[in-house]
Amino acid sequence: MRHVCETERLTIRQLDLSDAEFILHLLNDESFLRYIGDKKVRTREDAINHLTNGPMASYKNHGFGLNLVQLKGESTAIGMCGLLKREELDYPDLGYAFLPEFCGKGYAREAAEALLKQAVVKRGMQTVLAVTAPNNLRSMHLLESIGFNLKGTQELYGLENNLFEYRSL
Template identity: 65%
Template sequence: MNVVCETERLVIRQFDLNDDGFILRLLNEASFIRYIADKNVRTQADAIAYLKNGPLLSYQALGFGLNLVTLKGSDVSIGMCGLLKRDQLEYPDLGFAFLPEFCGKGYAFEAAKAVLQTEMMDPGLETVMAVTLPDNLSSNRLLKRVGFRLSGTTEVNGSQNNLYVYRR
């Protein structure tokens, strides 16, 4: 288990192939499809391919990626949070998604803050971006609370998104 960081209530660790069941569930939540994208992950094999070609590849190539968020002491998987590098954005961006039953409890804020503090310790990483749909009010609010500043809009996954910037 490769732990990225911990908070009072959470353990944030890198994904491994045993997390396929969680990925299958999270990526098929209506809120994930609505506010992030339909990744067309419908089977266990799709989930394993997503992990191999997404987070696991990112860890190898960049040293960071999306991470699994679990409740400390119970190992219950509740969401994901980490940095991505999208071709259409100049800098890495913060990504996060949580199962609906764990939303509204401060976990996303706690995870985002911890991931930023940990990843921004890399001396080469001074700027992180974030994108979210304008009508995703909770994500827009969270980004502002952790210190992102709205800088404009950009197209991601075929939709106009608010573009935020966070600087160390």
């Protein structure tokens, strides 16, 4: 487990195979399916394959990926947040998903701000993108509140999404 960063309330670390049960739960949550999409992860084995070929492959290939977000001082996994590099996009994009019982408490914003700051300061990224479903108002509000601007739309995986952009000064 590689520690990525901490905030006042959160510990953020790289995902590993021990997180398979959490990923299985999160990726099948109703809000994940509605706003992000069905990743077809239905079993522990599917979750292990998803982790191996998704976040863990991204760490190896790009040096970053989605990370596990935990409550600080606890091992309670509440969501994931990090940067992805998709072939369809010119720049890395910020992604996040949290279990419903941890939404509306500022955790997603706290994690997103910390990882965005790390992308700019430690990685020298000047542009970071984000995509949201057009009906995901909470996510759009969060992105705008941390400095992203709506740039237009982007089709990803057969669905039209709002495309946001963050530019560091």
